[in-house]
Amino acid sequence: MPESSPLLFLLHVSGAAALLLWSVRLVRTGVERGWSVGLRKLLRRGGENRLFSAGLGTAAAVLLQSSTAVAILTGNFVSAGTLAAPAGLATMLGADVGSAIVAQILMTRADWLVPILLFAGVALFLRGRQSNTRMSGRILIGLALVFVSLSMLRDATEPLRDSPGLISAMTYLGGDPMTAFVIGAILAWMMYSSVAAVLLFVTLAAQGLLPVTAALAMVLGANLGGAIIAYMLTLGSDVAARRVIAANLLVRGGGAFAALLLLLVFSPPLHWIGGTEARQVINLHLIFNLSLALLALPLVNPILRAVGPLFREPADKAGLTRISALDPAALRKSERALACAAREVLTMGEMVEAMLRSVITLFQKWDDNAAAAIQAKETEVGRMHLAIKLYLAEIQRNSQDADVNGRVMELAEMAVNLDGAGNAVSDSMLALAKRLDQEGTHFSAAGWEEIADFHDRILSNVQAALNVLMTLNPDAARALVEEKEKVRDEEQKLQRSHLERLRQGLPESIETSSVHQETLRALKQINSAFTIIAYPILSESGDLLRSRLSTNSGVPSSMG
Incomplete structure (x- = not known):
């Protein structure tokens, strides 16, 4: 099969994306299994100081490589009454910043680091006697595989720079940022990882396949998709937790849409935030989340009051008795x-x-x-x-x-x-x-x-x-x-x-x-x-x- 075959291209890209998803999950589960107790203690330390709560959320998201995981943990604490709702929302705003920092770290070209991470990770995982040692190995292996998957993605897309059909499709997205925004949100939701989605979009932009306008719109859409993931995963939680998660969805999703409109209306020059298109996209992702957190932190109480009427305590369920599973x-x-x-x-x-x-x-x-x-x-x-x-x-x-x-x-x-x-x-x-x-x-x-x-x-x-x-x-x-x-x-x-x-x-x-x-x-x-x-x-x-x-x-x- 020739290298330009669309089927072969889809196979390579799908494999690279699958490896990216799995490797990000590998790092997250390694941190959760090895240091979940410490992380939960860390997040529960968030009190009335919103900046402190946001900082804890940022640190937890960097460690877990997932703002969604932090959102679920925070929702549990709010539900249990051990964390106040304003502190919970501040923690999630910080976690969004942490997620953007993770994307910055993982986009670094570090091919020389891959064999070192793999060797050390496998040695720790196979030889470690303690659970934390094995989980350290899991994390190192996961990080190495993230870099491997991104390299695979670059290699798979390299021959397609001159493909007329693909260039036409990508050019269309560059001229229709709203569609690109929606596609970015859907892909992030389908991948269940805004970090993986952002890395995918930035890599395509770095290869010259995705115009910078489309990449920016899709990354902003990924922020909306990431907030939707947390909301969908907590639909069964109690009212207090869902109120905080919904407030984060309103801030992050609404902020992403507002940022897209500002970019379309004012078309600001982007050369001051990066020398390449890929760097501009990844830097804007960080600037967006950081700015959003700084703007929203003083307003967490009004935001929570705004979403409050949407979530009321369930009415009396008289007559709706539980049905036993003992058939x-x-x-x-x-x-x-x-x-x-x-x-x-x-x-x-x-x-x-x-x-x-x-x-x-x-x-x-x-x-x-x-x-x-x-x-x-x-x-x-x-x-x-x-x-x-x-x-x-x-x-x-x-x-x-x-x-x-x-x-x-x-x-x-x-x-x-x-x-x-x-x-x-x-x-x-x-x-x-x-x-x-x-x-x-x-x-x-x-x-x-x-x-x-x-x-x-x-x-x-x-x-x-x-x-x-x-x-x-x-x-x-x-x-x-x-x-x-x-x-x-x-x-x-x-x-x-x-x-x-x-x-x-x-x-x-x-x-x-x-x-x-x-x-x-x-x-x-x-x-x-x-x-x-x-x-x-x-x-x-x-x-x-x-x-x-x-x-x-x-x-x-x-x-x-």
Whole structure:
């Protein structure tokens, strides 16, 4: 097939774009798996100082190479009440700047660096014994593959500089920036990565295939597409989180459209921001996001008020009762019945997660309505547990298959532990929060920071456990069990830290000592209950020997 073949061109470009997407994801997942706890703590430090919050968002986006990931984390914190909405919006504005900085870094021609990154990355990933060491290797490999994919893209498009058909199509986009803007937004949304989309557009501009006007419009469109990604991924979140995400969509998407109009109307000279067309495009991307953040930061409260009426608390859902997944008709087929039971266990876990997410705010400000809602959830969780047990018993009664009975016991154990986790929230943590309110006491600043950080860590593990239950992924299951050991060590460290404050005679620590220690123990109990979800998966894969992780499973099984 000749090199000018359109099919061969599409094959090469598609392969390069696919590698670019995967390598950006490789870096992001490496950071998330190796340093997610630290990143979450970092983001939660955003307070009333908007510049500080924006700076934290920028740093997190550079590390994660994704403003979308930062937006989702921030939405979770706002939803849990551990981060104020204005600070959340400021964090996301900073993350947009961080995403533009990432594009600047990755567009650097560093072909000489690729073999060094690959060699070091593979060595760390294969030889590393600690999880963080392996994740460092994953990140280095991902960075190397980003540069490789961009080089592939340049090579694939090089022969097409003189292609009349392609030049005509690209010239048309240069004369129709609105269409280019829409295409940029759609491509960024389809790629689920505004960073990857921007890198693609800038590379095409650097090759002389995409006129600078079209490249600018498509990069601005990618900013809109990136904000839409975060909005779509949080449609199931509560009102507080969606309000903040929508405010960022309004600012980033509306700002991108306004910037496009300004460029069309005034046609400013661009030579002062870059010597080449590609450099002009990538620099304008950074200038746009930085300017947008500086303009919007003083206005975060009015922006949030503007989008507020669009998101109201759901009306009373009387009559819309939850339908149980435990279908009696499915009992005739064991496999289908087990799937129904697994769905109900997952729903049970999601309810406990909602209880855990809500209870932390009561430690600072008691709310009778919120407490009653948590207790009502626990009552429903208890009913679900009983129904699941009876359903599983019926499955066992109808089947003599050893595999079916084994799965029945696994689901039964999960349900027991999830019910115990719900009790830990409703009976233990709720009572402790009520006790603080009745006694009129408060944690010390350091003590509250420790409790809030530990709660967030457990909530993250709960979400990871529910993902494991859905995907049955052995790698994710192993990471969950490894995290259990880290949680145990962290809880002991926090207990020692609390005792040190007692020795110093801090009044707040003395007044809340028992509440502080019992809260840490309850959170550790909840973490252990959800970690049980991973054990059957690891046992089946050979990664679990009795109750301990197999020493042979230290060798990574996949890079995905």
